[in-house]
Amino acid sequence: MTKMRIEGSFVALITPFNADGSIDFGGFRTLIDWQAKNGTSAVLIMGSTGEVSMLTPEERREIVEKTAKMKTGGMKMFYGCTGTSTAATIAYLKHAKSAGADGAILAAPAYICAPEDDIEAFFAECADAVELPIGIYNNPPRVKSDLHWDHLLRLMKHPNIVVLKESTTRVGQVAQVCAAQPDATIMCCDSPNLGLVVPTMSLGGHGTANMTGNIDPAGMAQLSTPWADPAQSVVFRETYLRLLPLLHFTYSAINPVAVKSLMQAVGLPAGDLRRPLTGLKPDHLARGLAIVRRLGLDEKYGWKTAPVLPLAAE
Numbered sequence: 001m002t003k004m005r006i007e008g009s010f011v012a013l014i015t016p017f018n019a020d021g022s023i024d025f026g027g028f029r030t031l032i033d034w035q036a037k038n039g040t041s042a043v044l045i046m047g048s049t050g051e052v053s054m055l056t057p058e059e060r061r062e063i064v065e066k067t068a069k070m071k072t073g074g075m076k077m078f079y080g081c082t083g084t085s086t087a088a089t090i091a092y093l094k095h096a097k098s099a100g101a102d103g104a105i106l107a108a109p110a111y112i113c114a115p116e117d118d119i120e121a122f123f124a125e126c127a128d129a130v131e132l133p134i135g136i137y138n139n140p141p142r143v144k145s146d147l148h149w150d151h152l153l154r155l156m157k158h159p160n161i162v163v164l165k166e167s168t169t170r171v172g173q174v175a176q177v178c179a180a181q182p183d184a185t186i187m188c189c190d191s192p193n194l195g196l197v198v199p200t201m202s203l204g205g206h207g208t209a210n211m212t213g214n215i216d217p218a219g220m221a222q223l224s225t226p227w228a229d230p231a232q233s234v235v236f237r238e239t240y241l242r243l244l245p246l247l248h249f250t251y252s253a254i255n256p257v258a259v260k261s262l263m264q265a266v267g268l269p270a271g272d273l274r275r276p277l278t279g280l281k282p283d284h285l286a287r288g289l290a291i292v293r294r295l296g297l298d299e300k301y302g303w304k305t306a307p308v309l310p311l312a313a314e
């Protein structure tokens with residue numbers, strides 16, 4: 001069977017909360033429609049950007065059940081299904097499949113810092129256990145281990161493993177993976193600090209698995225377009241350099257603090273962060289809103305952004 005292929009912008013969505021801290025499903029509806037309308041190819045619900053580690057198992061299942069029914073057009077709906085163990089992860093995968101998910105993204109279980117061989121075996125066992133397209137997320141900043149490309153290339157041969165979402169700290173690894181031309185979608189995190197976007201897109205990558213698409217979905221769709229012809233490299237360069245201040249801003253605090261605070265400030269469904277995470281301080285937020293205005297995102301998306309006056313010096 002031909003593997004599902006995703007190209008373009010794969011946006012890791014925030015989890016919108018109501019004022020009482022409960023899940024804002026109306027907000028999810030609005031954000032999913034807005035992403036689809038602005039050229040997003042797939043969304044990841046309950047990734048790190050979705051504050052997944054602070055959601056209860058009941059909330060996680062309810063989010064899949066309710067948002068999978070919000071599917072819009074061809075935009076793929078993937079879900080963060082990583083549990084605290086292999087068994088817990090397989091249970092989330094089976095539930096996501098039964099609830100109508102298009103796919104799932106898995107990272108190595110957090111906190112245990114398992115050795116690379118165990119993590120490879122974890123991904124393979126999960127992919128064997130459920131007939132569901134799976135994306136593997138190599139995310140060393142969050143789980144310590146940085147899977148070597150040998151492990152990744154073996155895993156990408158699995159019929160159910162369809163996406164690599166790369167956040168490696170070894171930039172050279174991207175070239176090794178692209179050179180191997182695996183039968184899977186190669187995508188990278190949009191963090192400018194990791195510096196993976198330029199090598200990934202220039203070496204034949206299929207797009208970015210990003211979170212900045214929460215505040216500029218059309219811009220990230222343009223940036224994440226595969227280089228089918230040399231002209232796209234020029235579009236890419238111009239877009240990357242134009243969006244660089246926004247990329248640095250969305251990663252100027254631990255994800256998703258900056259992007260969620262900015263979304264709330266421009267009036268998008270977002271709500272507060274779940275404690276112990278807290279929103280940006282006013283002067284930090286003011287810098288983000290200045291970038292939004294400088295890029296013309298408020299006019300592009302119709303936001304009325306009142307200038308935020310930085311706090312008077314203490």
Ligand SMILES: O=C(O)C1=N[C@H](C(=O)O)C[C@H](O)C1
Pocket residue numbers: 012013044046047048049050139142189190191209210211212255
């Ligand atoms: O939501 C995610 O998953 C993402 N994770 C990275 C992180 O660990 O913050 C960033 C990425 O672009 C989205």
